[in-house]
Amino acid sequence: MNVVQPFEGIGASVRRKEDFRFLQGRGMYTDDINRPGQTHAFILRSPHAHATINGIDTAAAKAMPGVLAVFTSADMAGIGGLPCGWQIHNKDGSPMAEPKHPVLAEGKVRHVGDPVAVVVAETRAQARDAAEAIVVDYAPMPGVSTTEAAIAPGAPAVHDGVAGNLCYDWHIGDKAATEAAFAKAHKVVKFSTTNNRLVPNAMEPRSAIGEFDTMSGDYTLYTTSQNPHVIRLLMGAFVLSIPESKLRVVAPDVGGGFGSKIYHYAEEAIVTWASAKVKRPIKWTADRTESFMSDAHGRDHVSTAELALDAEGKILGLKVHTLANMGAYLSTFAPCVPTYLYATLLAGVYTTPVIYAEVKAVFTHTVPVDAYRGAGRPEATYLLERLMDVAAREIGMDRVEFRKKNFIPVDAFPYQTPVALQYDSGDYFSTLAEALKTADWAGFEARREAAKAKGKLRGIGISTYLEACGIAPSAVVGSLGARAGLYEVGTIRVHPTGSVTVLTGTHSHGQGHETTLAQLVADKLGVPIANVDIVHGDTAKVPFGMGTYGSRSLAVGGSAMDKAMDKIIAKGKRIAAHLMEASVEDVEFERGTFRVAGTDKTKSLTDISLTAYVPHNYPIEEIEPGLEETAFYDPKNFTYPGGCHIAEVEIDTETGKVSMVNFTAVDDVGRVINPMIVEGQVQGGVAQGIGQALLEAAVYDAEGQLISGSMMDYTMPRADDLAPVSVATHTTLCTHNPLGVKGCGEVGAIGSPPAVMNAVVDALRDFGVNHVEMPATPAKIWNIIHGHRLAAE
Amino acid sequence: MYDFEYHKPSSVADAVKILAADPDARAISGGMTLLPALKLRLNKPTAVVDLSGIADLRGVKRDGNKIVIGALTKHYEVATSAEVKAAIPALAAMAASIGDTQVRNRGTMGGSVANNDPSADYPAALLALGATIQTDRRTISADDFFQGMFATALEAGELVTAIHIPVPEKAGYAKMRNPASRYSMAGVFVAKGPAGVRVAVNGAGNNGSYRHAGMEAALSANWSADAVAGIKVDPSDMNGDIHGSAEYRAHLVTVMAKRAVTNAG
Numbered sequence A: 001m002n003v004v005q006p007f008e009g010i011g012a013s014v015r016r017k018e019d020f021r022f023l024q025g026r027g028m029y030t031d032d033i034n035r036p037g038q039t040h041a042f043i044l045r046s047p048h049a050h051a052t053i054n055g056i057d058t059a060a061a062k063a064m065p066g067v068l069a070v071f072t073s074a075d076m077a078g079i080g081g082l083p084c085g086w087q088i089h090n091k092d093g094s095p096m097a098e099p100k101h102p103v104l105a106e107g108k109v110r111h112v113g114d115p116v117a118v119v120v121a122e123t124r125a126q127a128r129d130a131a132e133a134i135v136v137d138y139a140p141m142p143g144v145s146t147t148e149a150a151i152a153p154g155a156p157a158v159h160d161g162v163a164g165n166l167c168y169d170w171h172i173g174d175k176a177a178t179e180a181a182f183a184k185a186h187k188v189v190k191f192s193t194t195n196n197r198l199v200p201n202a203m204e205p206r207s208a209i210g211e212f213d214t215m216s217g218d219y220t221l222y223t224t225s226q227n228p229h230v231i232r233l234l235m236g237a238f239v240l241s242i243p244e245s246k247l248r249v250v251a252p253d254v255g256g257g258f259g260s261k262i263y264h265y266a267e268e269a270i271v272t273w274a275s276a277k278v279k280r281p282i283k284w285t286a287d288r289t290e291s292f293m294s295d296a297h298g299r300d301h302v303s304t305a306e307l308a309l310d311a312e313g314k315i316l317g318l319k320v321h322t323l324a325n326m327g328a329y330l331s332t333f334a335p336c337v338p339t340y341l342y343a344t345l346l347a348g349v350y351t352t353p354v355i356y357a358e359v360k361a362v363f364t365h366t367v368p369v370d371a372y373r374g375a376g377r378p379e380a381t382y383l384l385e386r387l388m389d390v391a392a393r394e395i396g397m398d399r400v401e402f403r404k405k406n407f408i409p410v411d412a413f414p415y416q417t418p419v420a421l422q423y424d425s426g427d428y429f430s431t432l433a434e435a436l437k438t439a440d441w442a443g444f445e446a447r448r449e450a451a452k453a454k455g456k457l458r459g460i461g462i463s464t465y466l467e468a469c470g471i472a473p474s475a476v477v478g479s480l481g482a483r484a485g486l487y488e489v490g491t492i493r494v495h496p497t498g499s500v501t502v503l504t505g506t507h508s509h510g511q512g513h514e515t516t517l518a519q520l521v522a523d524k525l526g527v528p529i530a531n532v533d534i535v536h537g538d539t540a541k542v543p544f545g546m547g548t549y550g551s552r553s554l555a556v557g558g559s560a561m562d563k564a565m566d567k568i569i570a571k572g573k574r575i576a577a578h579l580m581e582a583s584v585e586d587v588e589f590e591r592g593t594f595r596v597a598g599t600d601k602t603k604s605l606t607d608i609s610l611t612a613y614v615p616h617n618y619p620i621e622e623i624e625p626g627l628e629e630t631a632f633y634d635p636k637n638f639t640y641p642g643g644c645h646i647a648e649v650e651i652d653t654e655t656g657k658v659s660m661v662n663f664t665a666v667d668d669v670g671r672v673i674n675p676m677i678v679e680g681q682v683q684g685g686v687a688q689g690i691g692q693a694l695l696e697a698a699v700y701d702a703e704g705q706l707i708s709g710s711m712m713d714y715t716m717p718r719a720d721d722l723a724p725v726s727v728a729t730h731t732t733l734c735t736h737n738p739l740g741v742k743g744c745g746e747v748g749a750i751g752s753p754p755a756v757m758n759a760v761v762d763a764l765r766d767f768g769v770n771h772v773e774m775p776a777t778p779a780k781i782w783n784i785i786h787g788h789r790l791a792a793e
Numbered sequence B: 001m002y003d004f005e006y007h008k009p010s011s012v013a014d015a016v017k018i019l020a021a022d023p024d025a026r027a028i029s030g031g032m033t034l035l036p037a038l039k040l041r042l043n044k045p046t047a048v049v050d051l052s053g054i055a056d057l058r059g060v061k062r063d064g065n066k067i068v069i070g071a072l073t074k075h076y077e078v079a080t081s082a083e084v085k086a087a088i089p090a091l092a093a094m095a096a097s098i099g100d101t102q103v104r105n106r107g108t109m110g111g112s113v114a115n116n117d118p119s120a121d122y123p124a125a126l127l128a129l130g131a132t133i134q135t136d137r138r139t140i141s142a143d144d145f146f147q148g149m150f151a152t153a154l155e156a157g158e159l160v161t162a163i164h165i166p167v168p169e170k171a172g173y174a175k176m177r178n179p180a181s182r183y184s185m186a187g188v189f190v191a192k193g194p195a196g197v198r199v200a201v202n203g204a205g206n207n208g209s210y211r212h213a214g215m216e217a218a219l220s221a222n223w224s225a226d227a228v229a230g231i232k233v234d235p236s237d238m239n240g241d242i243h244g245s246a247e248y249r250a251h252l253v254t255v256m257a258k259r260a261v262t263n264a265g
């Protein structure tokens, strides 16, 4: 009898394996883990944006019930600062300013939430009670929160020795050629905007447990991380001087990261270090208030862009000047976000021949800023796609035609941009055409009229975007300042009876790797996904890895697995050839079956794995037993997903409230492994993009107090803030990785904000506005309408 | 939160006795306001007196031309009560719009009224409906009870036990929500009832929920949305924050008043 196995390979919308445990509340998150003898840490944080610490009196706290220890920076002699993983060089070739980022404040606090002291106690409540008894003698000083104010003469200095609060002054592109193009321009369109600062707000707050084994001298850190090996490397090598062999980092189930859990945070080092001092495991878990003031924030750019055009609307050149907020200290990857993840994207999907971009990174008295879903690419895409609309309007050209006129042609790939990147593949005309059709772009004016009849303003907006993910190759990123490699590691362990364990250096914190990566194995080796286990997030199990961010898991991690599976197949063929008495060249393999070409002689993968582990009839002189292979994969290039997003909004003129009516996404994410998961990833990203466009803003006052420090004032998108999001894909394959995949994790957050804002501005087209800053809150829109009415009255 | 004693009396008299003996004890009903404050350590009561065991305080009944709602009645129960839906549909709809499902299944009318949060929904409804607040020792008209932001006529240790609401001829409510907290940032409740036309505003004013005399006069003369459409609210009476200026809130009050009248029919 032939049992028909449902197809679970590449392209199947298989339900997510991990959801059984998540939906039943059976996930195992860091805070769910309790170690024998565990104690609890509470971190005392600065209430001031900027203050000198004249003294810290911990005597009363140390005497409180249940308290094991109270530590300040004075106790941490010899402990290094939190390292920065990327060094940018200034225009003149000198390195960026890289002031120390102490684990606990050393004589000064530089943002609200800066850790000052830690209490370790039997219970969390006791630790917190004792922290209230610590007396810190602060001398508050003026602070500064915005980039413009921080680089102004006389601004309060964030770090001694960092002149003008300038971290770096960097540029890319050919300045002279760009100036020459502007000199010939028929028209120059200028546009300035702010990319609003965001608080990531993963559902699970950060948490860390440090444990020191007094017998072996081994340390274990359980942490909410997207990349446990990176944490082991950074914390072990630079902060605590613990060799890798003595330090295990476990990142179990993680409830969302969005970038904010890439970085090495002070609390990880504190609990690890202090666990050896108190000789007991120590747990720390942030509450939401702490998350707001200690998780790295995202975005926060102020930019001016100029576009040079010829008489026909062809783009001749682009100039960009950006101020990027670094916050008070350099978070792990902060310097690369507004440079190599931002300015290199400024060509977008267009044939802009010359581009020159200058970026100044600035220290302020705010929480450090680092990569947040999209990281630099949303900032570039927003600037460019808003600029395209502004320019189209100024030259009186239809915004779709203007874009098409400047698209990179389908036959121009590989396409070299003037800002370093070489795109391998893409077809922007097809994603545009499909999105216009799905969104019924042509029928919009009728919908606008119908809305008007109901007293509403309707607008439609488009964004034709491109992004770069799976950042690589290691040699190139190294030359650009990365202090790490960006390859990935995969191990395929075929067990004797044919089930498979995959060890991957990527990490799943919502992405669905346990399913998607298993589908790769099902597709190539023919093993049902139920028999494929994905192991990730433990440095004691997985050989190595760089983790998950930048939509890299499939493109880089999946490719490493693919290479490892090739090795499995190659070895399997040699074993199969022996068993079937054929020559290796004659053995073919397809989805679980080895066959002698042109015959009906076959062996299953299980036959081979069993033989490999029970090598009775085995060419033991030539082939080692066992069936396990590891591959390191270092990509040749980034991947370049792109596509078209269209947003339709409606504005209530009386209240200024913008409502999403419809959202269409047609994305080219390369080969699609699981369409259902891609749809979910795009929808989630779009939800965050709509959040940035309409709702979210981390608001600091001028001195550095965080005004939007809780959910009462920080507007996270809720279900009813969103619209139905229609997701489709149109595939061109990535040409340089074995799977042809590009990545889908960030496209939603990158492509959507300008589409939404272009729709908002379009809705207001009769009000003489050419720009609205994000987020387009009701009050802001009402002000625009109201201002207009006043002028007209 | 800090440590505290916990009491769960089964009668109002016992609860009042405990509260009278300890000025730093606090009553708790649904806990939807008090618990977050305790968790954030903004509050340090010596004891918490849980009212949820007092059966007398729960339930909705019609008493002649009045609706009587026990202080412990949850927002969900008000929203779904057949009596309230029949007599004052605007109040049922208001209750259904408070917070989220979890909040509505814990939060109580007594707790909301006693707390008198300027952005809460109920105080404006009770002002506009001309309600009477009954406590363990007296009855107080809504006009006298609500005394500005978080301030009420309640004495230390005095408990709200029930709310008496005359059934109006018409009533309507409309609010603009704060985008982040989803509490009201400008809400208006209008009612035409035994006490005449009354209009009350929540969320927007700089001293809590209040009645708007100008709108009451306009609607008394002409019950229509148009009658309030032209009334300008003074921004100097309004609150302003990162979600909207005083001018914006002043404007919203007029818009919500129009919508409330339309909703009332």
Ligand SMILES: Cc1cc2nc3c(=O)[nH]c(=O)nc-3n(C[C@H](O)[C@H](O)[C@H](O)COP(=O)(O)OP(=O)(O)OC[C@H]3O[C@@H](n4cnc5c(N)ncnc54)[C@H](O)[C@@H]3O)c2cc1C
Binding pocket: B026, B027, B028, B029, B030, B031, B032, B033, B034, B035, B051, B071, B097, B098, B099, B100, B103, B106, B107, B108, B109, B110, B111, B112, B113, B114, B115, B117, B119, B120, B121, B122, B154, B158, B159, B160, B161, B182, B183, B184
């Ligand atoms: C997420 C969230 C969203 C919310 N959204 C809204 C909203 O949109 N609109 C809105 O109106 N409210 C909202 N609320 C508040 C909610 O309605 C509260 O339930 C209500 O304000 C207080 O009722 P409670 O029963 O929970 O009171 P508790 O928290 O138990 O008590 C509140 C205060 O009243 C005192 N108290 C309680 N009962 C009595 C009594 N019988 N007599 C005297 N004093 C008493 C307590 O001592 C305390 O000081 C929200 C709350 C949350 C958590």
